[in-house]
Amino acid sequence: MNIIKQKALHLLENAFGKTGTVLAVRAWEPATFFEVDVHFPDMDMSGWKRVQHIKVRVGEGIYRDYTPAGWDEDIRTCTLYIHAEQDGPGAQWIRSLRTGDRITYVGVGATMHKPTYAGEMVVLGDMSSIGHYLALQQLAGSRKISGAITIADENHREEFKEYFNWNIQPVKNNGDGGLQSMLKWTSDKPLANSNIYISGHIPTCIRLRKELKKRNDSPLGILVQGFWS
Ligand SMILES: Cc1cc2nc3c(=O)[nH]c(=O)nc-3n(C[C@H](O)[C@H](O)[C@H](O)COP(=O)(O)OP(=O)(O)OC[C@H]3O[C@@H](n4cnc5c(N)ncnc54)[C@H](O)[C@@H]3O)c2cc1C
DSSP: OOHHHHHHHHHHHHHHOEEEEEEEEEEOSSSSEEEEEEEOTTOOOTTTTSOEEEEEEEETTEEEEEOOEEEETTTTEEEEEEEOSSOSHHHHHHHHOOTTOEEEEEEEEEOSOOOOOSSEEEEEEEGGGHHHHHHHHHHHTTSOEEEEEEESOHHHHHHHHHHOOOSEEEEEOOSSTTHHHHHHHHHTSOOTTEEEEEEEEHHHHHHHHHHHHTOSSOOSEEEEEEEEO
16 A cells, blocks of 8 residues: 555544454464454444445554454444464454454445345355455345355364355465466356356456456356455
């Protein structure tokens, strides 16, 4: 993020910044993936027909986007699912977060992704997409979503299967952004009647979309929401 954008966000934070309180933090094993339950009393979720994202202050003048999932309107809580295998400011912030801490965020924004009602919904992404697709599933209600999430660590793949009763498979991320695993997962699936959602690592999203567009059975749509590069 360039310095002008950071300064603008800092001004916005002073004018419109809101806070939430951390209710619980759960780390997966190894501790490079975190679930954070947060109470956001003033969160404006009027756009909750699409998956939303919030800009969270992770350091002095530094903000990162995270996705509210499991939104409960009555008690105004949600869970953030944060991947922290890297060593960026967001990853450092989440590793230091404790129950009772305050979270400051600037605004709630809509992403490109919302449920589609024609055809099937197929989702593809990496661990930074888990919360995003849990939110999409919540919005889609009882409609089944299938797909694959690329996960490098074997124990994380086991935890994914154990924690989520979901028709989405954890597949191995071989260090190529998970591209080959996602292509392999799609290779024997008929996709002509599917809307495909892609999110996560931006270069991988672009390559995956390009490969899927080469298929003979053209999917109904390919909807990309890039997160990080
Ligand atoms: C709309 C939107 C919603 C998002 N929702 C979520 C969410 O719910 N959960 C979530 O975890 N992230 C989410 N992200 C991504 C998040 O905002 C950050 O970009 C990401 O967490 C990295 O921040 P960082 O400060 O840790 O690393 P950065 O300072 O951005 O990057 C440092 C280095 O780490 C690498 N890197 C960055 N992210 C990852 C990663 N996930 N895995 C491996 N290497 C990485 C970069 O390539 C870079 O080399 C979302 C992004 C957007 C735009």
